[in-house]
Amino acid sequence: MHLILFLIFAACCLAGAINMLLQSHPIASALSLIVVMTSLAVLYLLLGAEFLAAAQIIVYAGAIMVLFAFVVMLLNASREERTRGSRAASLVGFPAVVVILALIATVILHIQGLGAASMSQGITSTEELSVVLFTKLLLPFEVTSVLILIAILGAVALARHGHGDQEHQAPKERTTRP
Amino acid sequence: MNLFAQEVPLSWYLLLSAALFSLGVVGFLIKRNLITIFMSIELMLNGVNLSFVTFAHQWHQVKGQIFVFFVMMVAAAEAAVGLAIIIAIFRVRATLAVDRIDRMKL
Numbered sequence: 051m052h053l054i055l056f057l058i059f060a061a062c063c064l065a066g067a068i069n070m071l072l073q074s075h076p077i078a079s080a081l082s083l084i085v086v087m088t089s090l091a092v093l094y095l096l097l098g099a100e101f102l103a104a105a106q107i108i109v110y111a112g113a114i115m116v117l118f119a120f121v122v123m124l125l126n127a128s129r130e131e132r133t134r135g136s137r138a139a140s141l142v143g144f145p146a147v148v149v150i151l152a153l154i155a156t157v158i159l160h161i162q163g164l165g166a167a168s169m170s171q172g173i174t175s176t177e178e179l180s181v182v183l184f185t186k187l188l189l190p191f192e193v194t195s196v197l198i199l200i201a202i203l204g205a206v207a208l209a210r211h212g213h214g215d216q217e218h219q220a221p222k223e224r225t226t227r228p
Numbered sequence: 229m230n231l232f233a234q235e236v237p238l239s240w241y242l243l244l245s246a247a248l249f250s251l252g253v254v255g256f257l258i259k260r261n262l263i264t265i266f267m268s269i270e271l272m273l274n275g276v277n278l279s280f281v282t283f284a285h286q287w288h289q290v291k292g293q294i295f296v297f298f299v300m301m302v303a304a305a306e307a308a309v310g311l312a313i314i315i316a317i318f319r320v321r322a323t324l325a326v327d328r329i330d331r332m333k334l
Contacts (some may be wrong), residue, residue: 053234060244067251067271076263083267086248090274097241097285099293102300109300114270114307121311122263125318130261133327139257147253154246158239165286166235174290182290183297194301201305208312211319 052169055096062089074129076122080115087111097167101176241282248275262314262324266307273303 066085073079091106121127183191252275255268277296284292314324321329 053236056236056240060240063244064247064251067248067255070264070267070271071251071255071258076261076267079264079267083271086271087274090278093241093244093278094281096236097281099281099284099296102281102293102296105297105300109304110270110274114304117307117311118263118267121314125263125315125324127261127263127324130259130264131325133260133325143257144254147250147257150253151246151250154249155243158242158246161239164238164242166237167241167285168235171285174284174293179290179293179297183294187294190298194298198301198305201309205308205312208309209315 052096052167055092056167059089059092059096062086063093074132076127076130077119080118080122083118084111084115087115098171098173100173101179238282238286242279245275245278245282248272248278251275260326262317262326262329263311265326266310266314270303270307273299 063086066082066089070079070082070086073082087106087110091103091111094100094106095103249272252268252270252272255271256265259265259268277299280292280296280299284290284296317329318324320334323329
């Protein structure tokens with residue numbers, strides 16, 4: 051069962067990732083990325099990380115991808131034009147990617163003592179996770195909440211109209227509406 | 229051989245995560261749209277997350293999973309700020325093609 055589920059969702063993952071690269075429209079890429087993230091959530095569940103599986107769907111496939119889809123629609127992003135790309139990317143980039151992938155794969159295949167995952171192994175409960183998170187790692191957790199607050203403020207400051215006269219125009223548009 | 233009771237070696241999960249990361253790098257290099265390039269970065273983050281969860285499973289530690297949790301939170305913050313920057317760039321340049329956004333100054 052574990053093997054079958056792994057094969058199905060690993061295939062979904064890779065197919066989604068490759069499709070994301072092949073699609074030329076940003077919305078199609080965003081949708082394939084959602085496929086990748088949802089299948090990754092299933093893989094997390096297979097590895098016994100139930101909380102992360104839920105968080106992956108809520109945070110990644112939900113919040114972040116909605117943000118992406120929103121921006122694609124807001125900016126009316128059209129089909130991307132295929133250009134040749136930079137010379138450095140084709141000369142150095144792609145060989146480097148192949149070398150890195152080959153290197154990582156060789157190292158992984160030579161690791162001794164890697165176990166196996168099966169259905170009978172237990173699930174890390176959310177309680178277990180939260181005990182560590184709220185006792186040992188309380189300070190980093192709180193600092194991250196401050197980080198998110200700062201990021202939201204920064205996003206609002208960046209995305210609003212920057213100049214004074216544009217700000218005066220914005221309320222006028224609102225009043226013209228019935 | 230019973231297909232239903234079979235185990236999956238953890239190295240397969242690690243190979244999948246390496247493949248996802250490399251696909252993210254390739255996407256970063258070949259995509260010509262600012263938003264899609266940003267999506268490739270998210271793909272790389274997801275690939276790394278998978279290998280964190282795999283090692284957390286291997287060593288029976290929750291710390292790996294907590295690391296993934298923090299990565300997710302930072303990715304959410306990063307996505308918000310990055311997309312705001314993309315909106316700001318689009319206001320000034322009126323394009324998302326990276327070939328035409330190649331100067332710091334206007």
